[in-house]
Amino acid sequence: MGTLLYSATMSLDGFIAGPGGDMSWLKPYIGPNPEVAELITGIGALLVGRRSFEGDDPNRGTEAEGKAFGGGWEGPQFVLSHRPPAADVPGVRFVSDLAQAVTEAKAAAGEKAVNVIGATVARGCLDAGLLDEVAVFVAPVLLGGGVRLFDRPDGPSVRLERISHSAAPLATNLRYRVLY
Template sequence: MGKLVYAANVSLDGYVEDEDGSFGWSEPDEQVHAFWNEHERGIGTSLYGRRMYEAMRVWEDDDWLADEPPVVREYAQIWRDADKVVYSTTLQDVSTARTRIERQLDPDAVRRLKEESGSDLSVGGATLGAEAFRHGLVDECVLLLHPVTVGGGKPALPRGVRLDLELLEHRRFASGVVHVRYGVRRAT
């Protein structure tokens, strides 16, 4: 059975995007990129909202990768090897392999995906992540806290949802980025 992991780059004040929708402040250096590669290697299926999918589908295209460092090219292959589910009411078709569209997040269908999966699943994007948290679907949070405050924008974690978390792992990178991995404690 796979776990559903919410993973995100986060400003120190808790945002995945600033007020203008920018997240350039979270561009990874080689060490952080290698961390994300290792993390994504364990993911069999990625769940995306439309906006996150549109940002991520660049990894399907080889044209821009030729002059990129090996760690970046490696990520592209890892991303391509995973299955992808895009939740969107407006997207008509997808332009990447191993990708399908669902019109809405069905909590029971996600639970079945987790039960049937031999690897972990990830949920990408703060909006879809918030919905997954509200339905009690998320098992772990992997957050990379960047040494920057952006003053507002899109919150990384859902408002109005209480989560009791258990620290499972942490690490500091040379760039000052801090990785924390938390397990979501279930009410008993």
């Protein structure tokens, strides 16, 4: 099976969303990035937190709104939630147990990666020893507050092994393997 990968664009001061989950800050930093394009082609399924699934969209008001990676990816999505919606959402399965959600997403992804979207789900995967890799695209901006990439007060340190790093016009790309 493929890897469990957490990817996010992050401000230089460590935030992936602004205060209140605002994603509009990201708009000026969405642009050509070969690392992101390569990452997208390697994704077989998404594992998404409920707040991220229902949250703000940097593509709000465009035809890319509500589409994964701005419409650059399509496939099965697994949303971790204890409150599934009343109506089914096409292509989306709501799962309440983290281990079950990871197992189902990995089965759906086959040899490709499961991309984790959402800081809380990523932290849960890390704490459970399930997360394989982290890809961070650092944008040249200081947000000053919001949702951190990883917020683990008093959590144990986790060693990472660098897989790659590169520069793109709008971000610095970092990719790490998680060492448990």
